[in-house]
Amino acid sequence: MLKVMARRVAISIVLIVVIPAITFFMEGLIPGNAATAILPLNATALVRHNLIKQLGLNRPVWVQYFRWFGHFLHGDLGTSFYTGQSVVQDLDARLGVSLSLIIGATLLLSIVGILLGVLSARSEGRLGRIVDVISVSGLAIPNFWLAVILIEVFAVQLHWFPAIGYSQPSSPVSWLRSLVLPVVALGFSGITVVAKQTRDQMKDVLQKNYIRSMRANGLSNRSIVYRHALRNAAIPVVTVIGLVFVAALSGSVIVENIFALPGLGSAAILATTGHDIPVLQGVSVYFTLIVVAVNFVVDLTYVWLNPRTRKS
């Protein structure tokens, strides 16, 4: 347990240090590129020079990085090139939106995925094949295409949910309604990954010696499948859910953009097209922190599920 946690803390620190460094490293590859990107094509050399100085881009990359990191440790991620607004303030306001979307999608893909996986592991044949088909289509259908179809069918045609936009959680019903389509679009491919993994693990566990011994000594089928087999199968599935979560984080950027949700992803796309480097760096920090938090949750779940990791 302690060992697992110590390892995780070490990895987390490395992640927090390395991911922002990647962006500085890339800037360093083409010095002054950020300024060129910001300025209009006809900007004079003097304007350019001043901007570079103003942004501190004339200093060595590692100096820039350490300065930035020092500010970061004090909770300051600089200001946007464009709005001049504090990056932290801007992104804090957006964090809730992204978290609602990603957590919603993770819950959806975990619950539905595990359920489908268990069902198909238990019923040989038809349902197993249906899960196979779903999982292949989940891999093949890109989430942005699915999102467009979902909007067309469930918002434009059926009027069940709003097509785009985000409602504040202060009115829970419309908040939930505004999240349904984005959550489904983001979670769909993950459902199939989790379902497949769960099924394979369940099939594997149901062959185990202890399952036969339990049957032979009269435990009910329900307890064997849902208490014992599922618990054992869940251990590797949790790891997969952690990986799927990281992927969903990436996917959320596109999904937020499609559904016009004012989250971190939308800010990132705006910053990309506007070459607003501080905001992009800010988003990468927020994403990293989310990944770090989720990795801790995954580890804790893992330890909770698996007694072998508790005492060494």
Place this chain on the structure above:
Amino acid sequence: MSVSESLSPITPEDHGNAGPTRPPASARRTFRRIVLHPTGGPAILWLLLVTIACACASLIAPYTPNGEDFTAILSGPTHAHLLGTDELGRDILSRLLYGGRVSLEGVVEALVVAGVLGLCFGVIAGYRGKLFDTISSRIVEIAMSIPAIVVLLMVFALFNNSETWAMVTLGILTSPVIFRVTRAATLAVREDAYLASARITGVSELQIMRRHVAPRIVGPFVVNLSVLAGVVLGIQAGLNYIGLGVTPPAPSWGGMVADAQGYLQEQPWLIVPSGVVIALTILAFVLLGDDIRDVLSLRTSDRSGRGFTSVDQPPIPTSTEIRSASSTPLLSVRGLSVAFGPKRGSATRVVQDVAFDIAPGEIVGIVGESGCGKTVTALALLGLLGRGGRVVEGSCLFEGRELFGTSEKVWHSVRGREIAFVSQEPMTSLDPCFSVHSQIGETVHRHEPTLSRSEVGERVDELLVQVGLSDTRDVGRRYPHQISGGMAQRICIAVALAGRPKLLVADEPTTALDVTVQAEILNLLRRISEETGMAVLIITHDLGVVADLCRRAIVMYAGEVAEIGSVNEIMTTPAHPYTQALLAANPIFATDGEALPSIPGTVTPPAEWPVGCHFADRCAFQIEACLTAPIPLLEVDTNHYCRCPYGPRISIEIGRR
């Protein structure tokens, strides 16, 4: 953007363990199998078609990608525009062809980077091991929790929306997937013993790489690369969709979905071509990967034989009616035959015409070599033959109640409460996720649902004491990985006793244990049987165990009962030649200074059972009559049965010698 799939790499273990080297000649055969695969063929065909068509876009496209035709705006499929036109009257088919170049080029760029990086570092890490392996594995672990999108967006922002740089970056970010599989595959080769000997005999490193390592890596490498291609395409199209990488009006598949989205009301068809092409291409990559894996694992499993191929056996003659040893047997099995395999057609009998009785409180042993149907017989008594196995004939009366052919509900009321089970491997017989106390407690609760929580606790402690584990608090708290084999077997027995069964079926309960512990477990079983009046059916290959513990023994050979009798009779006047041979081969009964005799040959597998005596081909006294007709079980003496008409005479002959 579904990166996730790529993150659970398909490891070489999935391919089964192929032999040390694969004959290079089979590469062509493998390819043919992939092409002929029901989904692999179409997948390859589609990928080839798309690649060639997009590469030759300028030759075959009916229009230029941005050629606007204002006479046919937002048209559906027509003769002039096979896939319709968009809001500016641009031909969809032409735009798909030109746009595909961007996507496919992107996929190739990313794959080359991911493939080269992953392969090089994976092979070095797997082959060299040590520090390089440790460091690169750590880096990969960290790289796998970087959300790819933030790095990609940074590239787009800094490198002026450059598609190429983004794809190269994506290649770097996805290379861990390839790294992990190649490393695992290389590691597997490195740990093979033959590599060490190859090195000792002076084969150069380069040759080892080429001849031994490369063939093993190719499979998993190609499989994962193919799946990764699908994932990369999805990401690439997604980026194009939000306008990154390709600046409109230049065509791209993702961009076309975005265009279509704006005019969905006017022309819903517009969303179809681009979406279908993207989905089909991703699908083709993923299916191709799956199929290569299928074919590769098929190739390895080909060698391991096909299992049962036999036809149905001829009917078995009815044996002598076995008279019950006691007036009211607890369990009475008659004519039990078990078959495995498909319901119709080539099912194979693995147990046939087994009959025996167990009296209340009696300890009976089933003894025989491995593969003679002992365990299958035991599992049949619990209705637990598992998939493909079933009782085809016979009856099993438990306290006069027929068990065979009853519902699962009846079995549930029998298992644990009437007949309980202890398995061969105590260490894998307990759920690793639950404490000892909770596992015994759950079984107690199942059989006595009216007990309160504290009463269940008391009963668990009582059971632990009964199996000789008096420090109940300490033991109860432990998890299966914290206990020894002997302790685990005691706990398994405690679990089995929880339902106060009248019969305990113990399948080789001591085989996996140390010799000193074996005796303890046997003593425990004897003591519990005496204390509780529970009958025990013990399955073993060890005549010593039978001699030590049992009152009566059932000798099985190749799915049949060879002999039944009291242990005394079996040991002193064995009737069946097999029993005689088994006794002669047992070290316990050997004479000092003489070589231990063994039974030549092996047990005939079920698929090859002869019509006549199953033991005939290993029997020293074989005559022609043994081969022509099935041999029934005959009564030799009171309650002593033998499946050999000549056995008793042979026995006397041996006695005279």
